[in-house]
Amino acid sequence: MADTPLISMRNIVKRFPGVTANDQINLDLYPGQVHALLGENGSGKTTLMSILTGLYRPTEGTISVNGQEKKFTSPRDAIDNGIGMVHQHFKLIESFTVAENIALSQISNSFLLSQDAVVDDITKLGEKYGMVVNPKSYVWQLSVGEKQRVEILRMLYRNSKVLILDEPTAVLTPQETRELFANLRKMANDGCAVVFISHKLNEVLELADQITVLRSGKVVGCFGRNDTNRYGLIEMMIGRDINVNKSNNKQEQSLGEVILEVNNISALNDVGTLGLNGMSLNVKAGEIYGIAGVSGNGQRELAEVLAGLRPATCGSIKFKGEEIIGMSPKAMIERGISYVPEDRLGMGLVPNLDASENVILKEYGTSKYSNSWKVNKTAAIKATEAIVKKFDVRMGSIFQPVKMMSGGNLQKLLLGREIASHPKLMIVLYPVRGLDIGAIESVHKLLLQLKKENTAIILVSEELEEIAELADRVGVIFSGKILGEFPVSAMDTELVGSLMAGITENKEDMV
Amino acid sequence: MKIKVQKSLAPNLTSQILVPIFAVLASLFFCAIFFALTGKDPIEVYSAMFSGALGSEYGISETFVKMIPLALCGLGVAVAFRMHLWNIGAEGQFYMGACAATWVTLSFPTLPFFLMIPAMIIMGALAGGLWGLLAGWFKVKWQVDEIISTLMMNYIGILWVDFLVYGAWRDPEGKNFPLTAAFPAAAMLPTFGSLRVHYGIFFVFILALIFWVVFKKSKWGYETLVIGSNPIAAKYAGINIRSNVLLAMFISGALCGIAGMVEVSGVVGKLQPGISPGYGYTAIIVAWLARLHPLAIVGVAFLFAVIHVGGFMLQTMGMPSATATMLQGAMLFFVVGSDILTKYEIKFISSKEGEKNE
Numbered sequence: 001m002a003d004t005p006l007i008s009m010r011n012i013v014k015r016f017p018g019v020t021a022n023d024q025i026n027l028d029l030y031p032g033q034v035h036a037l038l039g040e041n042g043s044g045k046t047t048l049m050s051i052l053t054g055l056y057r058p059t060e061g062t063i064s065v066n067g068q069e070k071k072f073t074s075p076r077d078a079i080d081n082g083i084g085m086v087h088q089h090f091k092l093i094e095s096f097t098v099a100e101n102i103a104l105s106q107i108s109n110s111f112l113l114s115q116d117a118v119v120d121d122i123t124k125l126g127e128k129y130g131m132v133v134n135p136k137s138y139v140w141q142l143s144v145g146e147k148q149r150v151e152i153l154r155m156l157y158r159n160s161k162v163l164i165l166d167e168p169t170a171v172l173t174p175q176e177t178r179e180l181f182a183n184l185r186k187m188a189n190d191g192c193a194v195v196f197i198s199h200k201l202n203e204v205l206e207l208a209d210q211i212t213v214l215r216s217g218k219v220v221g222c223f224g225r226n227d228t229n230r231y232g233l234i235e236m237m238i239g240r241d242i243n244v245n246k247s248n249n250k251q252e253q254s255l256g257e258v259i260l261e262v263n264n265i266s267a268l269n270d271v272g273t274l275g276l277n278g279m280s281l282n283v284k285a286g287e288i289y290g291i292a293g294v295s296g297n298g299q300r301e302l303a304e305v306l307a308g309l310r311p312a313t314c315g316s317i318k319f320k321g322e323e324i325i326g327m328s329p330k331a332m333i334e335r336g337i338s339y340v341p342e343d344r345l346g347m348g349l350v351p352n353l354d355a356s357e358n359v360i361l362k363e364y365g366t367s368k369y370s371n372s373w374k375v376n377k378t379a380a381i382k383a384t385e386a387i388v389k390k391f392d393v394r395m396g397s398i399f400q401p402v403k404m405m406s407g408g409n410l411q412k413l414l415l416g417r418e419i420a421s422h423p424k425l426m427i428v429l430y431p432v433r434g435l436d437i438g439a440i441e442s443v444h445k446l447l448l449q450l451k452k453e454n455t456a457i458i459l460v461s462e463e464l465e466e467i468a469e470l471a472d473r474v475g476v477i478f479s480g481k482i483l484g485e486f487p488v489s490a491m492d493t494e495l496v497g498s499l500m501a502g503i504t505e506n507k508e509d510m511v
Numbered sequence: 512m513k514i515k516v517q518k519s520l521a522p523n524l525t526s527q528i529l530v531p532i533f534a535v536l537a538s539l540f541f542c543a544i545f546f547a548l549t550g551k552d553p554i555e556v557y558s559a560m561f562s563g564a565l566g567s568e569y570g571i572s573e574t575f576v577k578m579i580p581l582a583l584c585g586l587g588v589a590v591a592f593r594m595h596l597w598n599i600g601a602e603g604q605f606y607m608g609a610c611a612a613t614w615v616t617l618s619f620p621t622l623p624f625f626l627m628i629p630a631m632i633i634m635g636a637l638a639g640g641l642w643g644l645l646a647g648w649f650k651v652k653w654q655v656d657e658i659i660s661t662l663m664m665n666y667i668g669i670l671w672v673d674f675l676v677y678g679a680w681r682d683p684e685g686k687n688f689p690l691t692a693a694f695p696a697a698a699m700l701p702t703f704g705s706l707r708v709h710y711g712i713f714f715v716f717i718l719a720l721i722f723w724v725v726f727k728k729s730k731w732g733y734e735t736l737v738i739g740s741n742p743i744a745a746k747y748a749g750i751n752i753r754s755n756v757l758l759a760m761f762i763s764g765a766l767c768g769i770a771g772m773v774e775v776s777g778v779v780g781k782l783q784p785g786i787s788p789g790y791g792y793t794a795i796i797v798a799w800l801a802r803l804h805p806l807a808i809v810g811v812a813f814l815f816a817v818i819h820v821g822g823f824m825l826q827t828m829g830m831p832s833a834t835a836t837m838l839q840g841a842m843l844f845f846v847v848g849s850d851i852l853t854k855y856e857i858k859f860i861s862s863k864e865g866e867k868n869e
Contacts, residue, residue: 307747331749333749346744347741364733374729
């Protein structure tokens with residue numbers, strides 16, 4: 001280990017209106033090391049790296065490069081100081097060739113571009129690090145893995161010494177991931193400092209020399225690879241031991257028949273790899289089935305398949321005995337399957353429409369809110385007033401666009417709408433994300449009330465405490481399937497933690 | 512102190528109405544500077560313009576004649592725009608509608624009035640609608656950008672009419688002019704007395720009212736609103752986006768097709784090249800300035816017709832015919848530019864707060 005760190009970030013604070021995204025963070029990057037940044041969504045990983053790459057300016061704190069303090073006023077400054085980043089969404093120009101994309105970063109150096117020299121350099125760099133890509137291909141012709149190689153080659157071409165990769169494996173096949181890891185190791189051995197952002201524990205432990213864990217904008221741990229284990233990491237990411245006995249909210253209730261039987265389904269995620277891989281579960285009427293797991297392991301894909309928004313590639317889904325796989329969103333809604341998405345304004349509600357127009361979103365076509373051709377505005381307003389009253393939704397007026405409402409009230413409106421439709425099955429994703437304590441409590445009460453009405457509920461959460469408080473059974477999701485399932489009374493942090501990290505009793509099963 | 516422009520959450524109704532009115536006045540003032548620079552008295556120019564368009568029976572009649580196709584095409588494109596489908600093919604759909612209506616008169620010249628006119632309307636709507644639907648189908652099937660396909664299909668539609676009137680449909684007794692034979696009397700929409708303004712104006716009011724109700728009250732109006740505002744939520748709510756794209760493009764094209772039918776049946780009385788001086792393009796501006804509100808579209812179309820007809824009057828004063836176009840352009844520029852005033856608000860904040868928000 002070299003004595004001076006290549007990069008030293010000291011007491012970095014970044015505040016956005018209402019949020020402190022980074023709170024007194026220290027981070028040292030040494031040449032020759034792969035440094036992993038680990039943390040849940042929203043823990044501040046990406047903000048920290050955006051500060052290092054000059055996209056944001058820190059509210060407080062300093063950045064030193066090779067011991068010298070620097071102030072980055074633009075991404076250009078960071079690039080000139082040898083800092084490069086591969087973003088989750090690639091920043092390549094599709095209609096340019098690989099060579100043109102890479103040469104773009106050098107455009108300021110001379111008026112004329114020598115294509116041939118660039119092509120030569122790229123070929124050499126590619127051979128050196130085993131990242132073969134034809135410099136003359138157009139970017140739109142490349143696969144996702146190849147595009148990522150182009151991004152990495154571009155950093156190397158710019159002589160970047162600090163290589164930051166934001167969740168690089170999310171888009172790769174296992175084979176490509178192995179190759180990427182070998183290449184990153186080579187680059188580290190050549191004196192680069194590699195930063196690897198991930199929330200996949202097994203990958204972090206495989207590749208990283210140093211691991212920094214972030215939670216809610218703070219560093220909660222920083223240690224070498226050999227000083228820790230998966231379980232320790234999980235505990236650190238989640239933060240606290242769960243209290244299983246907090247069941248005072250729950251009342252004993254006998255469960256009904258099986259409402260939903262999911263059998264061995266698979267589905268592709270947005271980047272075309274398997275988001276669900278042999279997922280099976282079942283839920284009974286009046287049961288809350290909690291799905292615990294690190295987000296990005298297939299939770300959203302499962303919900304979207306059940307809502308008819310994403311096709312499943314194989315398997316079977318039985319809803320009250322009827323095979324419903326591949327049915328349209330409308331058919332799912334008509335059968336009483338309700339999906340409460342995590343993205344309230346992006347999917348669940350229409351931001352520019354008012355509350356009453358949002359309340360009828362899924363049922364505008366039924367006799368409840370319309371006759372043969374006309375929407376029944378009066379019924380819509382009545383229903384909205386009822387929801388506002390019953391679920392204590394606060395807003396200026398029900399005729400204002402809903403985008404003006406606070407997160408908690410949006411969630412109450414959304415849940416209120418779904419509950420008012422008397423669903424047989426509800427899939428609810430991260431229902432309390434971003435809410436304050438008061439709103440969290442009322443959302444939890446709503447879910448328990450729905451349970452009393454004999455609705456089967458699938459509750460996806462990253463808060464183990466929430467699952468312990470609400471659920472009857474818990475399944476741990478990992479890599480697109482349920483890895484372990486048990487009644488909530490048998491749930492303990494260690495068991496759940498290791499399953500979330502992909503560890504089952506049989507070590508060979510580790511992915 | 513720092514001045515910050517930020518998105519306002521609640522666009523209020525007064526600013527939505529007042530801002531465009533002030534923008535129109537500002538554009539008139541802006542053009543007045545130009546008139547002054549060319550040595551004309553702006554007041555004189557404007558009074559000549561408005562009295563030309565509104566000061567006589569003839570002027571008013573001509574203004575309505577121009578308003579009819581603008582309003583119908585404006586309604587047509589508004590149907591598509593409401594779903595964020597950028598149908599700029601109104602011109603081509605207009606020509607196809609005129610062409611299909613003409614086909615009815617040429618093929619069945621002996622039909623009585625009460626059969627002829629409905630047949631022409633249906634065929635005009637069908638032809639314009641299919642022309643729009645084709646672009647919609649390309650979009651649904653192959654994700655072809657409707658802006659490109661509708662624009663290119665304009666040229667096909669216009670040249671198709673040229674092809675027919677220079678060829679197969681040319682009137683053998685027409686002294687070799689590229690015209691079809693004049694329509695039989697039964698194929699002509701009645702006019703108000705000896706004026707040129709015709710019963711097509713009822714189409715405008717009826718269709719504007721229908722679409723006002725459809726947009727405001729109907730299930731389909733609600734669906735298009737949701738699709739236009741948030742397509743992901745529309746899909747989530749089980750709304751079929753593909754079939755709605757096809758339907759909207761058909762209805763959009765059908766309205767423009769009706770505009771074409773009304774123009775040949777009410778004004779021209781035959782098919783010939785250049786039956787539209789760009790109504791389909793101006794209609795885009797009309798719909799936009801009216802914020803896609805069907806009743807406002809009729810009002811804006813009337814305003815544009817005034818400028819158009821008034822523009823002729825200016826030519827008698829020795830001003831170029833482009834004057835009217837300049838006024839229309841300035842209006843669009845000012846109204847669209849003033850949009851920021853309804854969507855954003857200006858806030859004064861202390862500099863300390865400003866840094867935090869950076």
